[in-house]
Amino acid sequence: MDVILQAMGLVFDPYVMMVIVLSGAFGLFMGAIPGLSATMATALLVPVTFFMPPVPALAAIVTATAMAIFAGDLPGALLRIPGTPASAAYTEEAYAMTRKGKAELVLGVGLSSAVIGGLFGAVVLSFTAPVLAEVALKFSSFEYFWLACLGLTSAAFISTDEPVKGLISLLVGLLIATVGIDPTAGHPRFTFGSVELMGGVNFIPAMIGMFAVAEVLRSVTATSPLARVENGHFGNVFRGVGGVLKQYKLNLLRGSVIGTLVGALPGAGSDIAAWISYAVSKKFSRTPEKFGTGHVEGIVDAGSSNNAGLGGTWVPALVFGIPGDSITAIVIGVLYVKGMNPGPTVFLEQPELIYAVFVTFFVANLLLLPLGYAAIKSSTQLLRVPRDVLMPIILMFCIVGTFAINNTVFGVGVMMVLGLVAYVMEENGFPIAPAILGLVLGGLLEDSFMTSMIKADGNLVAFFERPIAAVLGVVTVAIWLSPIVLRMRRKGASPAGDV
Amino acid sequence: MKRRSVLKFATMAVAAFAAFGAPKAQAEWPERPITIIVPWGAGGGTDAVGRILASLLEKELGTPVNVVNRTGGSGVVGHAAIAAAKPDGYTLGVATVEIAMMHWAGLTDLTYADYTVFGQVNLDPGGLMVSADSPYETAADLLAAIKAEPASTFKASGTGQGGIWHLGYAGWMLSEGVDPANVPWVPSQGSAPAIKDMVAGGVDFVTSSLAEGRALIEAGKVRPLANMGEERLGLFPDVPTLKEATGSDWTIGAWRMFVGPKGIPEDVVAKVVPALEKAYNSPEYKEFMDGRGFGMTWRPAAEAYEFMQKADEDSGRVMKEAGLAK
Numbered sequence: 001m002d003v004i005l006q007a008m009g010l011v012f013d014p015y016v017m018m019v020i021v022l023s024g025a026f027g028l029f030m031g032a033i034p035g036l037s038a039t040m041a042t043a044l045l046v047p048v049t050f051f052m053p054p055v056p057a058l059a060a061i062v063t064a065t066a067m068a069i070f071a072g073d074l075p076g077a078l079l080r081i082p083g084t085p086a087s088a089a090y091t092e093e094a095y096a097m098t099r100k101g102k103a104e105l106v107l108g109v110g111l112s113s114a115v116i117g118g119l120f121g122a123v124v125l126s127f128t129a130p131v132l133a134e135v136a137l138k139f140s141s142f143e144y145f146w147l148a149c150l151g152l153t154s155a156a157f158i159s160t161d162e163p164v165k166g167l168i169s170l171l172v173g174l175l176i177a178t179v180g181i182d183p184t185a186g187h188p189r190f191t192f193g194s195v196e197l198m199g200g201v202n203f204i205p206a207m208i209g210m211f212a213v214a215e216v217l218r219s220v221t222a223t224s225p226l227a228r229v230e231n232g233h234f235g236n237v238f239r240g241v242g243g244v245l246k247q248y249k250l251n252l253l254r255g256s257v258i259g260t261l262v263g264a265l266p267g268a269g270s271d272i273a274a275w276i277s278y279a280v281s282k283k284f285s286r287t288p289e290k291f292g293t294g295h296v297e298g299i300v301d302a303g304s305s306n307n308a309g310l311g312g313t314w315v316p317a318l319v320f321g322i323p324g325d326s327i328t329a330i331v332i333g334v335l336y337v338k339g340m341n342p343g344p345t346v347f348l349e350q351p352e353l354i355y356a357v358f359v360t361f362f363v364a365n366l367l368l369l370p371l372g373y374a375a376i377k378s379s380t381q382l383l384r385v386p387r388d389v390l391m392p393i394i395l396m397f398c399i400v401g402t403f404a405i406n407n408t409v410f411g412v413g414v415m416m417v418l419g420l421v422a423y424v425m426e427e428n429g430f431p432i433a434p435a436i437l438g439l440v441l442g443g444l445l446e447d448s449f450m451t452s453m454i455k456a457d458g459n460l461v462a463f464f465e466r467p468i469a470a471v472l473g474v475v476t477v478a479i480w481l482s483p484i485v486l487r488m489r490r491k492g493a494s495p496a497g498d499v
Numbered sequence: 500m501k502r503r504s505v506l507k508f509a510t511m512a513v514a515a516f517a518a519f520g521a522p523k524a525q526a527e528w529p530e531r532p533i534t535i536i537v538p539w540g541a542g543g544g545t546d547a548v549g550r551i552l553a554s555l556l557e558k559e560l561g562t563p564v565n566v567v568n569r570t571g572g573s574g575v576v577g578h579a580a581i582a583a584a585k586p587d588g589y590t591l592g593v594a595t596v597e598i599a600m601m602h603w604a605g606l607t608d609l610t611y612a613d614y615t616v617f618g619q620v621n622l623d624p625g626g627l628m629v630s631a632d633s634p635y636e637t638a639a640d641l642l643a644a645i646k647a648e649p650a651s652t653f654k655a656s657g658t659g660q661g662g663i664w665h666l667g668y669a670g671w672m673l674s675e676g677v678d679p680a681n682v683p684w685v686p687s688q689g690s691a692p693a694i695k696d697m698v699a700g701g702v703d704f705v706t707s708s709l710a711e712g713r714a715l716i717e718a719g720k721v722r723p724l725a726n727m728g729e730e731r732l733g734l735f736p737d738v739p740t741l742k743e744a745t746g747s748d749w750t751i752g753a754w755r756m757f758v759g760p761k762g763i764p765e766d767v768v769a770k771v772v773p774a775l776e777k778a779y780n781s782p783e784y785k786e787f788m789d790g791r792g793f794g795m796t797w798r799p800a801a802e803a804y805e806f807m808q809k810a811d812e813d814s815g816r817v818m819k820e821a822g823l824a825k
Contacts, residue, residue, distance in 0.1 A: 138699050138700075139699055140696050140699040140700060140701035141685075141696060141701055142701075143699075181573055181606075181659075182660075183659065183660075183686060183688070184660055184686045185660055186573075186604065186659055186660035186661045186662075186686070188606070195575050195576055195579055195607070196576060198573065198575055198576070198606070199570060199573070199576060342714055408569065408576075447686075447688065450686075451656075451685045451686060451687070451696075451701075454654070454683050454684075454685050454686075455654050455683075455685055455701055455702065457651055457683075466700070
């Protein structure tokens with residue numbers, strides 16, 4: 001108790017609070033601009049945190065990322081471009097709601113579920129960190145293989161209108177993921193002698209290209225005026241939110257739980273949490289046919305899941321020094337610089353600093369309510385700006401953001417090429433979300449499969465020999481078989497159509 | 500009249516001084532910001548070393564020093580960018596141990612000879628670790644078991660295929676007269692995932708540096724058996740060197756060098772080296788390196804260059820014998 005009071009004293013300090021508010025505004029901006037992700041916000045904060053004591057330094061990162069993950073919903077709902085990868089899972093859905101004139105509701109629900117999910121993640125982080133990390137630590141490549149399979153399976157769920165096109169899109173993503181140095185043999189593949197391609201196709205330029213550039217192209221080539229949102233500014237964004245949250249309170253809980261668990265798994269962060277939650281939501285919904293047409297249910301799940309995931313990713317990072325995602329990979333670097341070497345010992349040596357991080361999580365997520373509300377209000381500017389003014393600006397931010405990742409023009413090239421590919425794919429009715437997921441999980445899938453095979457000397461049975469792997473494997477195979485059963489049950493389900 | 504001519508003279512004098520002074524001032528390195536290229540991602544160990552050196556050199560040299568991450572291609576992209584920069588002293592970089600290995604693997608033509616070397620700033624010797632529930636208490640036990648059991652009984656990891664710790668493992672086996680192929684190498688995306696996989700029961704031992712396993716060693720999840728350096732580590736004084744543990748003469752380490760493209764003028768080198776040495780000896784650098792558990796080793800320009808040359812020969816020999824060279 002003494003420690004908690006001490007930690008609160010560290011956080012509720014004028015300087016720390018000022019850092020939290022400023023980094024919150026920074027995070028909202030970063031999240032709302034497509035292509036500038038929460039990871040990039042963290043990376044840009046690192047040089048600034050070098051000049052701060054440990055508590056404000058970590059508070060800045062915690063706040064900025066929590067804000068950015070929510071703010072990613074704003075361009076997703078208003079422009080059909082996810083601001084961060086964590087919003088990609090339900091961008092189509094949110095945009096469809098906006099087109100139905102429910103922009104206030106989708107943003108209000110997004111904000112509320114983000115706050116609730118974030119707080120849930122913070123509670124879990126604070127109370128069960130060591131226990132969860134122990135579970136995640138037992139995962140070897142066999143378990144990761146099944147996890148990657150589960151992730152890819154969710155791609156199939158997200159695009160069930162035309163499973164064949166979804167599958168082709170997934171394979172395009174997996175193909176792009178094979179570019180670069182083979183993770184097991186160390187041999188370059190599909191690099192055409194280019195040194196830049198040896199590192200593979202970086203996910204962030206690819207995502208910016210496939211979502212943002214394709215959208216810019218679509219807007220440029222549109223012959224008929226795009227359907228514009230009716231209301232120029234938002235009224236009360238919280239109207240009707242209470243009812244939605246009450247109706248889907250189980251989804252809220254489920255999204256938060258899945259988000260925290262997926263976040264706590266090393267390597268899987270908020271974006272994968274959102275995909276899985278959205279797929280699970282659709283799977284268990286009473287009205288799965290409404291998904292993709294502007295239905296709020298999946299947004300409650302995924303919106304709470306990605307913010308809950310943030311808390312989850314800190315669990316293995318703090319307890320064992322193993323990053324939960326790319327954000328916490330950077331955080332671990334900061335922890336070392338600040339002399340808070342992650343590991344169980346830090347809980348004994350500097351508990352007040354660790355608890356200060358926990359307190360920050362609560363503060364940041366509560367602060368998300370007013371700051372996020374202000375962000376929604378000012379986001380109406382995005383609607384007022386005509387698209388022919390907005391699109392060049394977006395393209396400019398995309399180019400700057402892509403360039404900033406590696407400081408090379410090559411990334412900009414990747415973004416442009418994949419933007420064209422995605423545009424052509426979408427014009428022909430191929431969904432791009434599966435391609436993105438294939439690109440993200442392709443490396444993990446191949447890597448975990450190959451290393452597992454090396455460990456097992458080529459014996460496939462090994463994928464079911466370890467208890468956790470066996471459970472995950474059986475669940476995955478069961479999910480693969482379930483569509484056949486489901487297909488037989490619902491024959492006349494209407495296609496969702498292009499949105 | 501007189502005043503005017505004095506003024507005129509003064510103006511002329513200033514102009515003349517400026518005319519003669521200008522080329523000299525231009526030669527005064529550094530007159531504009533310096534860029535340091537780090538071939539690895541932001542947030543990693545090399546990035547952190549590059550950034551702390553940048554901030555210290557900024558103070559020493561009195562000019563802004565910016566860090567730029569050029570990642571990709573297993574380090575090839577960034578190393579190539581340093582070598583290809585204009586050798587004017589305004590683009591420098593941090594070269595890592597991979598520069599002594601990549602060309603043997605056929606990934607690039609770049610070698611140590613493509614750089615101006617200012618000094619070595621770090622060395623982390625390889626290690627030998629097993630999970631805390633492993634039956635092997637010493638490196639000698641493990642070695643005896645590897646020799647006694649049939650091939651493929653054990654699996655090892657620590658980095659990607661052909662990476663530094665794979666080399667460390669292969670070199671150790673060769674020094675003991677064991678075929679490295681007897682223990683299949685399980686490639687990983689780095690030390691941390693490999694050590695985690697070992698704790699999860701995926702592999703039997705890991706040959707990364709002990710510093711990289713620090714958090715899990717201190718948590719009692721990992722048992723360090725040896726370090727593959729010349730002497731014991733300050734961080735783990737109870738862990739024997741490989742020589743003490745098994746009698747093997749094999750040593751290996753991951754190192755970081757402060758370099759620039761080949762052909763940087765002598766007068767610039769003469770300024771960078773002392774500034775770098777001062778930065779290396781600063782309390783800030785020591786505190787930072789101790790905090791991260793990185794090994795401190797300093798070799799100035801020529802010595803560092805010789806060290807790279809030897810490391811290059813060693814890795815070439817072992818990579819060929821272990822079948823890792825192209």
